[in-house]
Amino acid sequence: MKGKVVNNLMLNDKYYLMEIESEDFVNKAKPGHFMMVKAQQYDYLYDPLLRRPFGVCDIERGRFKILYVLIGKGTNLLSQIKTGSQIEFSEPLGNTFKFNNEKTVALVGGGVGIAPLLFLAKYLHNQDVLVDLYYGGKTEDDILLIDEFKKYCQHIEVTTENGKVGKKGIVTSPLSENIKKYEKIYACGPKRMLQATSTLAINHNIPIEVSLDERMACGMGACLGCLVYVKNDQGEIEQKRCCVEGPVFDGARIVWE
Amino acid sequence: MSKSLEIEICGVKFNNPIITASGTFGYGIEYARFIDLNKLGGVSVKGISLNETTGNKMPRIMETNAGMLNAIGLQNVGVEKFIKEKLPLLKKYDTRIIVNFWGKSIEEYVEVARILDETDIDMLEMNISCPNIKEGGIAFGTDPKMTYSVVYETKKVIKNKPLIVKLSPNVTDIKLFGKVAQEAGADAISAINTLLGMAINIETKKPYISNITGGLSGPAIKPVAIRMVYELYKTVSIPIIGIGGIMNYKDVVEFYLAGASAVQIGTANFVNPEISIKIVTELEDYLKSKKVDKITDLTGKVIA
Ligand SMILES: Cc1cc2nc3c(=O)[nH]c(=O)nc-3n(C[C@H](O)[C@H](O)[C@H](O)COP(=O)(O)OP(=O)(O)OC[C@H]3O[C@@H](n4cnc5c(N)ncnc54)[C@H](O)[C@@H]3O)c2cc1C
Ligand SMILES: Cc1cc2nc3c(=O)[nH]c(=O)nc-3n(C[C@H](O)[C@H](O)[C@H](O)COP(=O)(O)O)c2cc1C
Ligand code: FES
Numbered sequence: 001m002k003g004k005v006v007n008n009l010m011l012n013d014k015y016y017l018m019e020i021e022s023e024d025f026v027n028k029a030k031p032g033h034f035m036m037v038k039a040q041q042y043d044y045l046y047d048p049l050l051r052r053p054f055g056v057c058d059i060e061r062g063r064f065k066i067l068y069v070l071i072g073k074g075t076n077l078l079s080q081i082k083t084g085s086q087i088e089f090s091e092p093l094g095n096t097f098k099f100n101n102e103k104t105v106a107l108v109g110g111g112v113g114i115a116p117l118l119f120l121a122k123y124l125h126n127q128d129v130l131v132d133l134y135y136g137g138k139t140e141d142d143i144l145l146i147d148e149f150k151k152y153c154q155h156i157e158v159t160t161e162n163g164k165v166g167k168k169g170i171v172t173s174p175l176s177e178n179i180k181k182y183e184k185i186y187a188c189g190p191k192r193m194l195q196a197t198s199t200l201a202i203n204h205n206i207p208i209e210v211s212l213d214e215r216m217a218c219g220m221g222a223c224l225g226c227l228v229y230v231k232n233d234q235g236e237i238e239q240k241r242c243c244v245e246g247p248v249f250d251g252a253r254i255v256w257e
Numbered sequence: 258m259s260k261s262l263e264i265e266i267c268g269v270k271f272n273n274p275i276i277t278a279s280g281t282f283g284y285g286i287e288y289a290r291f292i293d294l295n296k297l298g299g300v301s302v303k304g305i306s307l308n309e310t311t312g313n314k315m316p317r318i319m320e321t322n323a324g325m326l327n328a329i330g331l332q333n334v335g336v337e338k339f340i341k342e343k344l345p346l347l348k349k350y351d352t353r354i355i356v357n358f359w360g361k362s363i364e365e366y367v368e369v370a371r372i373l374d375e376t377d378i379d380m381l382e383m384n385i386s387c388p389n390i391k392e393g394g395i396a397f398g399t400d401p402k403m404t405y406s407v408v409y410e411t412k413k414v415i416k417n418k419p420l421i422v423k424l425s426p427n428v429t430d431i432k433l434f435g436k437v438a439q440e441a442g443a444d445a446i447s448a449i450n451t452l453l454g455m456a457i458n459i460e461t462k463k464p465y466i467s468n469i470t471g472g473l474s475g476p477a478i479k480p481v482a483i484r485m486v487y488e489l490y491k492t493v494s495i496p497i498i499g500i501g502g503i504m505n506y507k508d509v510v511e512f513y514l515a516g517a518s519a520v521q522i523g524t525a526n527f528v529n530p531e532i533s534i535k536i537v538t539e540l541e542d543y544l545k546s547k548k549v550d551k552i553t554d555l556t557g558k559v560i561a
Binding site for chain 1: 280281282283287288290291303311312315316317318319320322323324325327329332475476504505524526527528529530
């Protein structure tokens with residue numbers, strides 16, 4: 001698919017928010033989906049070679065947004081794309097977050113892991129679900145889009161490791177105080193945060209879904225480079241492809257090495 | 258589609274010479290949602306073994322300059338499950354089916370080939386060149402005596418299909434291996450598989466992939482592949498399928514000039530799932546503009 005970049009906004013030194021016009025993509029995208037994005041603007045540039053996976057952060061009237069953090073070659077090239085340029089990306093890929101008529105849910109996000117949670121918050125809000133957000137970052141720079149989240153969330157708890165914004169500490173502390181309130185938890189962020197959140201959820205018998213981030217080459221199930229280890233009903237460990245059977249998994253079943 | 262791209266290798270007719278390379282296109286059906294498989298000349302499926310194999314530990318892939326390293330470890334569902342569950346789905350499309358296969362011993366190579374020979378696939382492709390598994394794999398492709406034995410023994414049980422032998426680039430003299438494969442009975446050669454490589458994270462001082470080394474593929478390896486196809490063309494009389502870093506029609510033409518009779522597209526499928534089909538169209542336009550009747554007229558026509 002192709003679309004027009006209508007905005008490529010620098011949020012701070014580390015984060016960008018790109019808005020892309022594509023009716024086709026928007027019609028297919030559901031909360032939890034991701035896409036493979038071509039970072040280079042010219043076909044003859046083979047370095048970086050592979051497309052980069054990004055979650056769908058938001059959709060609105062024929063446009064979708066990706067929130068990205070500058071890491072290396074790919075994301076730095078993305079940050080240089082000018083408004084008005086064409087950009088290539090895949091269809092919405094992977095599975096989606098699941099809902100079971102839960103009325104009160106918690107979203108737990110860290111850093112750029114907040115990206116797919118905005119789309120999810122909006123969707124749940126429109127289904128009259130009460131949504132609370134637990135948002136953790138290292139520093140104040142990692143706390144983004146709060147005004148957007150405020151539109152869809154009842155209650156927002158922010159933590160940072162230096163305490164400059166929100167409470168000092170990690171996000172699982174405020175979550176653990178209120179956890180009994182929730183019928184379901186959705187999380188996306190660094191692995192350690194997802195593991196801690198899953199443990200909390202399991203201990204309180206609350207269903208949890210997490211969106212995982214594995215290195216991907218194809219994004220469509222062909223290369224077998226993105227495996228995740230998951231326990232099945234019998235307790236046996238199975239290999240799942242993060243790009244096809246994920247990126248959203250039952251947090252209680254993941255084998256966290 | 259015009260006739261200029263039609264080819265025949267070992268009696269098998271292909272609508273065009275663009276084949277997707279083993280391990281980069283799953284069992285073919287993974288891509289059916291995104292592209293029209295009928296437009297491909299052929300599909301070479303993920304390397305099949307006698308029993309299901311779970312592959313290496315994660316992480317298994319890393320991007321490098323204009324290429325990537327992989328150490329998937331030939332993960333596959335095994336020959337029986339492949340025939341029962343995957344092949345019927347792929348058979349629905351009008352594209353030639355090449356089954357890439359491997360074993361941990363000569364006996365396993367022979368057994369898998371014997372089973373596949375009875376199915377309605379079009380060709381067999383023997384992988385003696387995977388750098389990512391300890392037993393078998395690359396050992397068969399880097400020792401001429403073992404290459405001879407495995408090709409010779411396997412060829413004996415194959416009654417119905419042409420056998421392609423896929424060579425390893427991780428040798429000093431590829432000509433020797435081409436010659437040995439031909440003498441042992443190979444009907445065609447495909448070259449090349451991935452080059453053994455390595456990448457290290459300077460922060461953690463650890464290799465990026467769990468297997469420490471991996472197979473390098475993508476545009477970074479194209480010059481090596483072109484050279485090897487060129488050398489093989491001067492050495493063997495059986496058809497050569499060129500593989501390695503093909504990203505567009507120009508790369509295909511280059512492989513043809515070096516001596517290829519068909520090509521396989523690998524890593525490029527990851528970069529853009531539609532790329533193989535795009536190359537078919539571009540190639541057709543190129544031949545038309547150059548007034549070349551048949552793509553095969555280009556084979557080995559480098560002026561050197
Ligand atoms: C399903 C999914 C959704 C994602 N959503 C987002 C998002 O919404 N926003 C965002 O900023 N990031 C997201 N990521 C992570 C993002 O893909 C990487 O940060 C990005 O690929 C880094 O590219 P680079 O070229 O800048 O870094 P480099 O370090 O130069 O990349 C080198 C190679 O490693 C791969 N790679 C490196 N880090 C990661 C990583 N953490 N995850 C996957 N591949 C990696 C790259 O794809 C590339 O092949 C997501 C990852 C996945 C798997
Ligand atoms: C992820 C991956 C998996 C592969 N698996 C196989 C395999 O199972 N059997 C095989 O013969 N070659 C395998 N290969 C090698 C490719 O078929 C091809 O020979 C190689 O990648 C070079 O071509 P390219 O540069 O176009 O990718 C694999 C390559 C990659 C990147
Ligand atoms: S990224 Fe290739 S199988 Fe998941």
